[in-house]
Amino acid sequence: MRLSSRMGLIKPSATLAINAKAMELKAKGISIISLAVGEPDFETPGFIREAAKKAIDEGFTRYTQVGGIPALRKAAAGYFKKYHGVEAEAKNIIITNGGKQALYALMQALLNPGDKVLIPSPYWVSYPEMATMAGASSIFVPTTIEEGFKVTPARLEESVTPEVRMLVINSPSNPVGACYSRKELDAIMEWAIGRGLFVVADEIYEQLVYAPAESASAATWWARYPEQVAIVNGLSKAYCMTGWRVGFALADAALIKAMDQMQGQVTSNVCSIAQRAALAALEGPDDSIIAMREAFKRRRDMVLAEVSTWPGVRCPKPDGAFYFFLDFSALLGPDCPDDNVMCTRLLEEAHVATVPGTAFGMPGCLRISYAVSDETLAEALKRMRKVMVK
Numbered sequence: 502m503r504l505s506s507r508m509g510l511i512k513p514s515a516t517l518a519i520n521a522k523a524m525e526l527k528a529k530g531i532s533i534i535s536l537a538v539g540e541p542d543f544e545t546p547g548f549i550r551e552a553a554k555k556a557i558d559e560g561f562t563r564y565t566q567v568g569g570i571p572a573l574r575k576a577a578a579g580y581f582k583k584y585h586g587v588e589a590e591a592k593n594i595i596i597t598n599g600g601k602q603a604l605y606a607l608m609q610a611l612l613n614p615g616d617k618v619l620i621p622s623p624y625w626v627s628y629p630e631m632a633t634m635a636g637a638s639s640i641f642v643p644t645t646i647e648e649g650f651k652v653t654p655a656r657l658e659e660s661v662t663p664e665v666r667m668l669v670i671n672s673p674s675n676p677v678g679a680c681y682s683r684k685e686l687d688a689i690m691e692w693a694i695g696r697g698l699f700v701v702a703d704e705i706y707e708q709l710v711y712a713p714a715e716s717a718s719a720a721t722w723w724a725r726y727p728e729q730v731a732i733v734n735g736l737s738k739a740y741c742m743t744g745w746r747v748g749f750a751l752a753d754a755a756l757i758k759a760m761d762q763m764q765g766q767v768t769s770n771v772c773s774i775a776q777r778a779a780l781a782a783l784e785g786p787d788d789s790i791i792a793m794r795e796a797f798k799r800r801r802d803m804v805l806a807e808v809s810t811w812p813g814v815r816c817p818k819p820d821g822a823f824y825f826f827l828d829f830s831a832l833l834g835p836d837c838p839d840d841n842v843m844c845t846r847l848l849e850e851a852h853v854a855t856v857p858g859t860a861f862g863m864p865g866c867l868r869i870s871y872a873v874s875d876e877t878l879a880e881a882l883k884r885m886r887k888v889m890v891k
């Protein structure tokens with residue numbers, strides 16, 4: 502099959518590779534626990550599902566406006582007022598097929614071939630691939646465990662080159678769960694704005710932050726510099742709606758219009774029924790978010806209490822999202838030379854699926870997700886301990 506040369510540049514997803522291996526073992530009748538998942542294990546709240554059923558019954562099943570139904574765009578604008586005190590209008594919002602499409606469209610709309618994107622490492626796997634698909638390339642900005650895997654203006658300054666057009670900031674982060682405080686984020690934003698960069702702030706996990714920690718939003722910076730900042734968010738994580746595919750971006754009206762034009766040629770609108778469900782979610786009560794946050798905090802504490810007793814394993818305390826990024830580089834040696842070997846061993850010997858740190862640009866580490874029940878999590882940790890702690 503003769504594929505385009507572009508396809509040769511795009512890496513397959515490491516998470517999907519692990520999942521395929523896990524499925525193979527499952528098919529052999531082996532009970533596998535997957536800590537490789539990136540979605541909440543809770544059901545979409547009932548009132549949201551009801552809104553979708555109602556949309557179907559009312560025949561709300563046709564094409565809608567490409568960038569989203571007006572009520573949903575207004576509600577997404579209202580989200581920024583509710584949580585961040587930022588005034589935005591519907592023209593500053595586009596409704597996308599997940600936060601993923603918003604990120605992709607932003608890079609397509611803003612990057613030219615030869616441009617570079619600053620990506621703090623470890624990073625979410627799709628950022629560099631999206632930059633590549635836009636003809637640009639990535640500069641990974643290294644961080645250390647001592648810094649909580651967070652970048653600083655000094656680190657960014659060391660990596661920046663004249664070709665850099667964009668900075669991607671993800672807080673709370675995947676894969677670390679790192680949250681930037683107001684002070685930390687402000688310093689980064691000031692540096693980036695001063696440098697004339699465009700900042701894409703991926704805040705998809707912003708509802709999953711565990712008190713007393715905070716994760717500052719860049720929305721207030723968008724209000725001051727609308728032509729240099731865009732915020733990506735969505736319903737997947739906060740409302741347990743991963744499969745519904747609803748995300749949104751806040752940006753300058755001209756940029757939103759460009760993204761809208763592109764979406765009109767690629768996917769058209771997000772599923773009409775999912776949009777009605779998303780509208781109910783954004784207009785509804787926060788109870789389900791609060792309950793989920795409590796459950797995740799309990800599990801976060803449970804994992805932390807366990808892994809902090811494992812010799813040779815270190816991790817920063819994750820303040821948000823639902824991941825732990827374990828640095829076990831001290832355990833590497835002839836017997837276990839790298840993170841891929843460790844993850845294969847965890848899968849084959851402990852029957853626990855995890856994701857190697859290399860996938861996120863950080864060898865010697867692995868990511869686990871705690872978006873599974875407390876019992877499953879306890880069992881998985883017990884099994885992992887047997888392999889990782891000699």
Ligand SMILES: Cc1ncc(COP(=O)(O)O)c(C=O)c1O
Pocket residue numbers: 539598599600601602625671674675703705734735736737743747748
């Ligand atoms: C950091 C980050 N950003 C964006 C997304 C995209 O989520 P969705 O497209 O489901 O909204 C994910 C999903 O895993 C993520 O982890």
